[in-house]
Amino acid sequence: QSALTQPASVSGSPGQSITISCTGTSSDVGSYNYVSWYQQHPGKAPKLMIYDVSKRPSGVSGRFSGSKSGNTASLTISGLQAEDEADYFCSSYPGSTTVLFGGGTKLTVL
Amino acid sequence: EVQLVESGGGLIQPGGSLRLSCAASGHTVSSTYMSWVRQAPGKGLEWVSIIYSGGTTYYADSVKGRFTISRDNSRNTLYLQMNSLRAEDTAVYYCATNYYDGTGYYPDAFDIWGQGTMVTVSS
Numbered sequence: 001q002s003a004l005t006q007p008a009s010v011s012g013s014p015g016q017s018i019t020i021s022c023t024g025t026s027s028d029v030g031s032y033n034y035v036s037w038y039q040q041h042p043g044k045a046p047k048l049m050i051y052d053v054s055k056r057p058s059g060v061s062g063r064f065s066g067s068k069s070g071n072t073a074s075l076t077i078s079g080l081q082a083e084d085e086a087d088y089f090c091s092s093y094p095g096s097t098t099v100l101f102g103g104g105t106k107l108t109v110l
Numbered sequence: 111e112v113q114l115v116e117s118g119g120g121l122i123q124p125g126g127s128l129r130l131s132c133a134a135s136g137h138t139v140s141s142t143y144m145s146w147v148r149q150a151p152g153k154g155l156e157w158v159s160i161i162y163s164g165g166t167t168y169y170a171d172s173v174k175g176r177f178t179i180s181r182d183n184s185r186n187t188l189y190l191q192m193n194s195l196r197a198e199d200t201a202v203y204y205c206a207t208n209y210y211d212g213t214g215y216y217p218d219a220f221d222i223w224g225q226g227t228m229v230t231v232s233s
Contacts, residue, residue, distance in 0.1 A: 003154070036219040038155070045226060046147075046155065051209055051219035089155050093218040097168040099145075099157035100218075 022090030034093035112136035119227030132205030143208035
């Protein structure tokens with residue numbers, strides 16, 4: 001299976017909303033609700049922001065939300081803040097005992 | 111507080127072996143799903159392996175037959191034995207716990223991560 005496809009970069013101004021897409025296939029993102037999103041600051045370990053397409057772990061800001069349509073999942077960050085600047089990765093479990101990750105998206109807060 | 115601390119990384123020649131350790135505190139490794147995820151320098155994340163609480167293990171195709179995940183319950187430590195190492199195995203290796211929301215584990219959701227340990231395969 002191939003990695004999931006994410007845009008290399010997105011940007012937005014403080015207070016704005018941005019959306020990062022994660023495109024898979026009908027065999028992974030399109031067939032299962034196993035989609036997660038991670039935030040990673042430079043030199044740090046990833047942090048789980050969204051799981052099960054749209055659920056937030058305890059402690060994650062409500063400004064982060066997830067959704068899915070067909071083979072594409074999306075992460076939306078509303079009320080953009082400077083500390084949101086980071087790399088974001090999506091993941092999916094295609095039901096075959098493997099886990100796929102996206103290539104990552106660099107979010108720049110202008 | 112749950113903490114994971116990896117160790118064992120370093121510089122190794124192609125074809126060599128290395129064993130990574132992940133010492134856990136604040137939770138019991140034998141009672142959770144745990145995984146290894148790696149990240150090559152400047153690249154994205156790549157899932158490597160998982161061990162279920164019952165002991166079942168799975169591997170990415172890229173490491174199958176070369177890497178072995180295991181745990182020592184008495185030491186509360188997760189391991190990754192890496193044999194026949196290749197240049198493309200060069201990466202930061204993270205251990206992580208799979209997220210459990212009270213109803214089940216999520217195979218692609220990793221909620222607690224270690225700080226990572228760097229493995230460099232080069233002659």
